[in-house]
Amino acid sequence: MERITAKYYIETPLDLEKSAQLLAGEQSSGTFIAVPGETEELKQRFAARVESITPMDTANEPAIPGVLSAGGKYQRAMIEVSWSIENFGYNLPVMVSTLQGNLYELTQFTGLKLMDLELPASFATAFKGPKFGIAGCRKLTGVYNRPLIGTIIKPSIGMTPEQTAALVNTLALAGIDFIKDDELLGSSANSPFDKRVDAIMEVINRHADRSGKKVMYAFNISDDIDQMQRNYEKILRSGGTSAMISLNSVGLAGVKKIGEIGELAIHGHRNGWGMLNRHPLLGIEFPAYQQLWRLAGVDQIHVNGIQNKFWESDDSVVRSIEACFKPLLGGYSVLPVVSSGQWGGQAVETYRRVPSVDLLYMAGGGIMAHPDGPAGGVVALQQAWQGAVDGLSVAETAAKYPEFGHSVSVFGKKQA
Structure with a gap:
């Protein structure tokens, strides 16, 4: 099944791997706690995947306020996360809600920016795009x-x-x-x-x-x-x-x-x-x-x-x-x-x-x-x-x- 990949620039006081997985879970099948019905089969089909993590620099102060932003170092990284297009099909508003949505509200991040997208080939037939x-x-x-x-x-x-x-x-x-x-x-x-x-x-x-x-x-x-x-x-x-x-x-x-x-x-x-x-x-x-x-x-x-x-x-x-x-x-x-x-x-x-x-x-x-x-x-x-x-x-x-x-x-x- 085709996937869409999003690249993010993040800052967090937490472990980078843990933060990236939290982002992927929040924007697909997961929430802050395990819930009934989130089976391995469901996660295999609909869960977002962390594809890569590239550590960058660290900061002494958070870029934006966050509940978890008191003290310590703030790690920055580029991460890539992918979703199956089964999650949203060719629905642009739901796709944007998935790729951005509540991510900016998460207290675990003191910085988060969507940098780039990689779109699957089938979008060429699903969207008419620019006429001129x-x-x-x-x-x-x-x-x-x-x-x-x-x-x-x-x-x-x-x-x-x-x-x-x-x-x-x-x-x-x-x-x-x-x-x-x-x-x-x-x-x-x-x-x-x-x-x-x-x-x-x-x-x-x-x-x-x-x-x-x-x-x-x-x-x-x-x-x-x-x-x-x-x-x-x-x-x-x-x-x-x-x-x-x-x-x-x-x-x-x-x-x-x-x-x-x-x-x-x-x-x-x-x-x-x-x-x-x-x-x-x-x-x-x-x-x-x-x-x-x-x-x-x-x-x-x-x-x-x-x-x-x-x-x-x-x-x-x-x-x-x-x-x-x-x-x-x-x-x-x-x-x-x-x-x-x-x-x-x-x-x-x-x-x-x-x-x-x-x-x-x-x-x-x-x-x-x-x-x-x-x-x-x-x-x-x-x-x-x-x-x-x-x-x-x-x-x-x-x-x-x-x-x-x-x-x-x-x-x-x-x-x-």
């Missing part, structure tokens, strides 16, 4: 051999549909590839969802008829499932190509339900990521996280950005991008979305660390606050990536391209 991925998003936008350049509507909330459409028109004329609602905007008092779709798609469709290029606009459909489906259908009827979902707010079951429709590219926004990952010994790491959302059908997923405005390190961002590029189940391609405090100046370092142009490179203020206006911001980002791929430094790119040079005069000073 990297190749499909390139086909929808007509963008090849460079990153897709995108932006976020700013101000995040407060603009009317007509004001938003006017900004979309400016961006479309400048050659933008992708635009999205901010995650704060759903259907607000002065920007009802249907009216916003009508106003924006009138601009996008008109521009596509004239130029042959259809801008991908990711409308935020996040809501309860029935309303998300209505929002999705509205975008389809209007000629749109993408829908955005706030993954952590909607949840796996909701995203999977929408993703399985398969007619719009799903832009997965991971807002709330910090509460899942910011502590080094609590939560989930991106290599595990992104696999779950690929199974649910997400075509694009946020990975933060190099030299970003948030807490995440460049090394962590690079690992996240590389995780998206790692093959999964013979397909399930997902497009990494680089964002948060980005402008063209980070393109050189991004390309040096991850030499690929299979990215959606997003800049909000980096486009909207460009000294030549949003149109200049779009051009500057295109120039920045051309310079990066050509091996030019930021200074050399600024000297060669006027619009990028103007952005350096504003954003370069802020970054310094």
Whole structure:
């Protein structure tokens, strides 16, 4: 029988072997005491197995408080535990409850983080996965051999549909590839969802008829499932190509339900990521996280950005991008979305660390606050990536391209 394997980073004041076995028992057939009915036959079939334990360093203080965290040394280790898929079948919510669930409540652990997953081959037939991925998003936008350049509507909330459409028109004329609602905007008092779709798609469709290029606009459909489906259908009827979902707010079951429709590219926004990952010994790491959302059908997923405005390190961002590029189940391609405090100046370092142009490179203020206006911001980002791929430094790119040079005069000073 196929098994799924999970890799954890743990900290415990107890014996590592005992702690690992406790984790495996708690999340399968066992509990804190032997119970009637837990036969050897049952355990053989349904009990989780500890596959490996790799000791690491020790700490004098616990990473997080725990009932058993007073005094002594706190051992850290990487452990691998596996479960038969008979335990949960192809039920994603129950699988996540098994792999994480009550583990974070156990007093025996003063640190626990799900680091990575190894999924069995049968998941490829059980889950539809992303419909579009990297190749499909390139086909929808007509963008090849460079990153897709995108932006976020700013101000995040407060603009009317007509004001938003006017900004979309400016961006479309400048050659933008992708635009999205901010995650704060759903259907607000002065920007009802249907009216916003009508106003924006009138601009996008008109521009596509004239130029042959259809801008991908990711409308935020996040809501309860029935309303998300209505929002999705509205975008389809209007000629749109993408829908955005706030993954952590909607949840796996909701995203999977929408993703399985398969007619719009799903832009997965991971807002709330910090509460899942910011502590080094609590939560989930991106290599595990992104696999779950690929199974649910997400075509694009946020990975933060190099030299970003948030807490995440460049090394962590690079690992996240590389995780998206790692093959999964013979397909399930997902497009990494680089964002948060980005402008063209980070393109050189991004390309040096991850030499690929299979990215959606997003800049909000980096486009909207460009000294030549949003149109200049779009051009500057295109120039920045051309310079990066050509091996030019930021200074050399600024000297060669006027619009990028103007952005350096504003954003370069802020970054310094």
